Amino acid sequence: MKALVYHGPGERTWEQVPDPAIEQPTDAIVRIDSSTICGTDLHILKGDVPEVVPGTILGHEAVGTVVEIGDAVTTLQAGDRVLVSCITSCGRCRFCKEGHYGLCTGGGGWIFGHLIDGLQAEYARVPFADTSVYEVPGELTDEQVLFLADILPTSFEVGVLAGGVQPGDTVAIVGAGPIGLAAVMTARLFTPGRIVAIDPAHPRLEKALEFGADLAIDNSSENAVERVQELTDGLGADVAIEAVGLPETFELCADLVRPGGRVANVGVHGHPATLHLERLWIRDVTITTGLVDTFTTPRLLKLIAEGRLDATAFATHRFPLAETMAAYDMFADAANTNALKVVLEAATVAQEPLPREEALVGHDA
Ligand SMILES: [Zn+2]
């Protein structure tokens, strides 16, 4: 099969690799029908995630079709359409039993395109298949559910839920990239009083308004803290969600939040940020961080199936899976291309294939 392989910092190729095979009885093999690229993949390519070894297939977000199951898999069968999420769950360790799948110590957690081969490929081996994939309701398209593989549960759990967004709240969201926009979208589920999007890039601020933000602030030309204080009787935001991952955006969130408010950090940080405890302690500010657990994925899937949530607007670009290299070039240049998420689509000819076993039998015969 073909896959996008990481060969060390700055090096990636779309190349022929061996087909994945069942290694554990709890594995399934999934044909990738739609995949996507994440900002995290770009971090890996910069060399920021050193545990990713050269030779690893990248990608941790996909919708696909089960083509083979291990002997211990009981809830899936060949032909099932599934969402393959960024988080895998062994289902047996202490953290999985507590719903903290992101912290799984039994071999799960964030493993795709990180510790094992990922999902920007024609096929993938999915460990702990019974407890890690989500069946896609037949009436939903790949694009309707693809962004549940990472950004929606990430922003919902680590931003909106950890931040404790309540009806009527003023929610300040710093960063209007895919994660910030997913926070805008999922914060609305709680009917906040006002969502304020803060970003220096105007195309992103326009997107934030389209996604449901009430106010957009360009913090390169305006003082965001003063603007938010004006809106809130001088108090500040009830909840500030950090969706960038830079020291200055984290520190901005700490300045934006009201006394007794909450800062929910979603951004992936590569450098230390300053925590002004000398100002924050007496203001009773709560700060949370985290990796997504994906315990809300079934709920988000239901919201999409019920027509209450529509994530398709994240798909700004589409490429055939075989053109993943070009898709990376486009996605990495988001400042010019205004890319949010790119959908990598398997070739149409691969949409209705024989299950692979049958294809192999046919070949042998
Ligand atoms: Zn991701």
Ligand SMILES: [Zn+2]
């Ligand atoms: Zn576990």
